Amino acid sequence: MHPLLASRARLGAYLLGWVPIALLLAGIARSQGWSWAEAGTLAPPLCLLAAFLFLSAWFLCRALPLGRRVETLGSHGAAWGLAAVLMGGIWAGLAWLLARALAWIPGLGALPRRVDIALPVLTGLGILLYLASVALSYLMLAQDRAVEAERRGAELQLLAQESELKALRAQLNPHFLFNSLNSLSALTAVDPARAREMCVLLSDFLRRSLGLGERRLVPLREELDLARAYLAIEQIRFGARLTLDWRIDPAADPALLPTLLLQPLVENAIKHGIAALPEGGTLVVAAEAAEGHVTLRVENPADLDVPTPQGLGLGLRQVRQRLLGRFGNRARFEAGVQNGIHRVTLVFPLETEP
């Protein structure tokens, strides 16, 4: 379907655009000695015919999309020229027929003769008008493409965000699960009561993480609960190697943040901090609220033998993207090693559920 025919407003604007052309045509006819009646009767229907006839340019343009290469411009040019000559000829032919039809009206008897003389001019004019509508068609196609690209971009972004969340959920990492189950298997023999406790902790963690993955934004409180459930399990695995230090300001609890933003940070802290050090260390999770902003911090000892990474790992990059994607330049993300401590700091506006 032609886009101009699909929308009444567009069609109206297009037809309105033909009015000055009709006036121009009538003006030219007058200058050639036509009477007002002759010029005024022929020009409007002729232009109306052209308006619909030349819409066909759009289909040609759609079939021959504009590329960057010069060769295509050459072959397209031939097609445009041929179509323009054809359409100009048809239009002139219609003018010839129209003139003969109108000649029945009293006072317009001279019209066929006048049109016969003007046929070459009409053909030329038709060619020019057709070429103009080719240009217009390409403009419309380009605009449509831009709109389409924008829509597709937005769709893709949405899709990417969703699959990212799914990936995050899947990331709840199988090694962690198998290691935990292995600890559980060890505990069943040496300490059945703690084995049961670990079962409960694992179930609690799994239930929470599954529930969270469905939502886009959650209050910090829930993210912290998930981290607590996770770290309680890691505490059993790592024993004395892991010390936990929670510094949570209750005022920060209701702050909304993208789902599963904290979880990769604590997982990283365990994987690259505690697990990489034979003696382990202290993991700090701190949240403060002040002046409408929340500062969330995760700290862990870093292995000093490992060179400081130059970029961010995939996990941290994702956290940063999601934080900035949600809050834009109202949020801040910092990560780095200082004095043997790896620290990730997130600062974002304190927004709560209505």
Next chain:
Amino acid sequence: MKALIIDDEDLARAVVREHLAAHPDVEVAAECANGFEALKAVALHQPDLIFLDIQMPKLDGFEVLELLEAEGKRPAVVFVTAYDQHALRAFEAHAVDYLLKPFSKERFDTALAKARAQQAAHPAVPAPAASELAAAARQGKPLERVVVKDGPKVTVVHLDHLDWVQAQDDYVLLRTEGRNLLKQQTLASLETQLDSSRFIRIHRSYILNLDRLVRVEQDSKEHRDAILRDGTRLPVSRAGYQRLRELWEGD
């Protein structure tokens, strides 16, 4: 039969210990919480069998195995790991056995039986090198660090700190932070493990960390030198120069 249990988690060691308790002929000579302890304990106890975790601090299981091999010691190895099947498939044909955490008593006994069988069939079929196992488990991802054992001392060289490598017969000389380290490995085999976008073979005998390169100078028609940040000059062969140019033009 003497065995070592090597795992950084107490509870994980406890599971192995518990299962071994049913086999009174196997003596647990020591338990180790990391790779360095493991190397010392192997030297001290000369075990017949080790239960080896893969993910450990400082030295991972493959690196421990590689260093043991360099010393000519190769006890039977049973990997005990939470690694997924996918990575394990790569080397399942080669290790004595592996136990995926968590495992059953039956599965553990099977692994132990295989280890016994291998010991009985001594000398065993030459196993593939630990570095090959590690490469298979990494699934084509480049190496992040190189381990070198010099007598009792183990050095872990992170590749950010590796300036260049020189071939010396069956050894490679690793230049890192002003020091030279010798490792028993061929330059060609090391080259296959390194990230080819960061480490370039500039000469038959040299691999260079691209990050250290300042410029290439042409001395004579046939002879080029690479000038490094610290002023070192290394020869660049014609083929090496070609590789450098491909990399530059690829950018």
